[in-house]
Amino acid sequence: MVDRPKKPSALNPVSPGLAPQAQVNITHANSRVSAVLPTGESVEILLYGATIVSWKDATGKEKLFLSQKAALDGSKAVRGGIPLVFPVFGKAPDHAATATLPQHGFARTSRWEFLGKSTSEGSGTTDGGDSSVKLDFGLSQSNLDEASKEAWPYAFGLIYSVTLGREGLMTSVVVRNEGESAWEFQVLMHTYFRINDISKVSVSGLETSSYIDKLTTPISTNTSPSSTLSISSKIDRVYTPAGGPSAPVVIAEAGKPKFSITRDNLNEVVVWNPWTDGASMADFAPADGYRNMICVEAGAVKGWQKLEAGETWEGGQIVTDVV
Ligand SMILES: O=P(O)(O)OC[C@H]1O[C@H](O)[C@H](O)[C@@H](O)[C@@H]1O
Numbered sequence: 001m002v003d004r005p006k007k008p009s010a011l012n013p014v015s016p017g018l019a020p021q022a023q024v025n026i027t028h029a030n031s032r033v034s035a036v037l038p039t040g041e042s043v044e045i046l047l048y049g050a051t052i053v054s055w056k057d058a059t060g061k062e063k064l065f066l067s068q069k070a071a072l073d074g075s076k077a078v079r080g081g082i083p084l085v086f087p088v089f090g091k092a093p094d095h096a097a098t099a100t101l102p103q104h105g106f107a108r109t110s111r112w113e114f115l116g117k118s119t120s121e122g123s124g125t126t127d128g129g130d131s132s133v134k135l136d137f138g139l140s141q142s143n144l145d146e147a148s149k150e151a152w153p154y155a156f157g158l159i160y161s162v163t164l165g166r167e168g169l170m171t172s173v174v175v176r177n178e179g180e181s182a183w184e185f186q187v188l189m190h191t192y193f194r195i196n197d198i199s200k201v202s203v204s205g206l207e208t209s210s211y212i213d214k215l216t217t218p219i220s221t222n223t224s225p226s227s228t229l230s231i232s233s234k235i236d237r238v239y240t241p242a243g244g245p246s247a248p249v250v251i252a253e254a255g256k257p258k259f260s261i262t263r264d265n266l267n268e269v270v271v272w273n274p275w276t277d278g279a280s281m282a283d284f285a286p287a288d289g290y291r292n293m294i295c296v297e298a299g300a301v302k303g304w305q306k307l308e309a310g311e312t313w314e315g316g317q318i319v320t321d322v323v
Pocket residue numbers: 077090103104214236237270271272295297
């Protein structure tokens with residue numbers, strides 16, 4: 001081996017003068033992707049379902065609820081975080097093409113591919129460091145297990161992008177019909193927000209809006225009052241907010257706004273809390289965990305989105321961490 005007297009010394013991990021960068025790591029035997037901004041905000045995503053299982057602010061405070069008994073090993077859909085629902089919301093026995101799919105479809109229980117990251121430098125940052133990082137995940141027919149392929153034999157491509165910023169988290173999905181004939185889908189971002197006390201929570205942005213109550217028999221359609229929504233028992237509703245997707249839906253606790261959600265192309269907002277029924281779910285813990293969570297889920301789930309061959313559709317949500 002030739003000795004090189006002028007061999008450069010190893011670079012310091014953090015070179016002086018270089019703007020601080022977002023760190024992206026793939027861990028847990030290539031099954032988990034995490035990203036941390038130079039300012040400390042972080043996000044963690046399982047390739048299983050492309051499920052976001054953690055989102056923390058710069059102080060390390062967790063923003064999402066994750067059940068203590070959630071399976072994180074790919075054996076069942078994750079109870080908490082943000083599972084992605086596709087191509088059917090719930091069960092749709094009357095919709096022939098999706099009738100045999102499991103509840104909430106296969107996207108949340110399939111293994112996605114990590115497609116890579118991109119970063120952007122903040123205009124508002126003094127050090128020119130990364131102010132956001134975008135992680136892209138892909139799922140197509142070739143990633144599905146045989147049962148899912150058989151139950152839903154359509155050629156599709158999904159690209160799910162998770163963008164972590166200093167002020168919040170953006171999730172967006174591009175759906176593409178890669179086949180020769182049209183098909184239909186529903187999609188939803190099943191966000192479990194972490195809160196301290198459900199009895200102090202109010203949700204605004206759902207006033208005077210049409211909603212489907214999934215808890216009545218038969219399921220009923222109603223119009224919400226002009227007051228904000230408070231929750232004191234089990235709730236499972238699909239709202240179509242009267243203000244449209246760009247009007248924020250705000251989750252407040254003790255009168256203080258905590259999260260603000262705006263949507264693109266996702267016309268519905270599902271509000272779900274299992275209340276004490278959570279205790280009967282095998283993967284829900286602690287039993288009184290319903291006090292610390294509220295699902296406010298942005299989706300396109302009323303009716304169906306139709307894609308002709310070669311067409312694409314895009315939708316997403318921006319969640320701003322207000323506190
Ligand atoms: O138990 P899962 O399949 O994860 O579904 C959890 C919940 O998801 C949504 O919020 C639905 O509106 C609920 O009806 C359902 O119970």
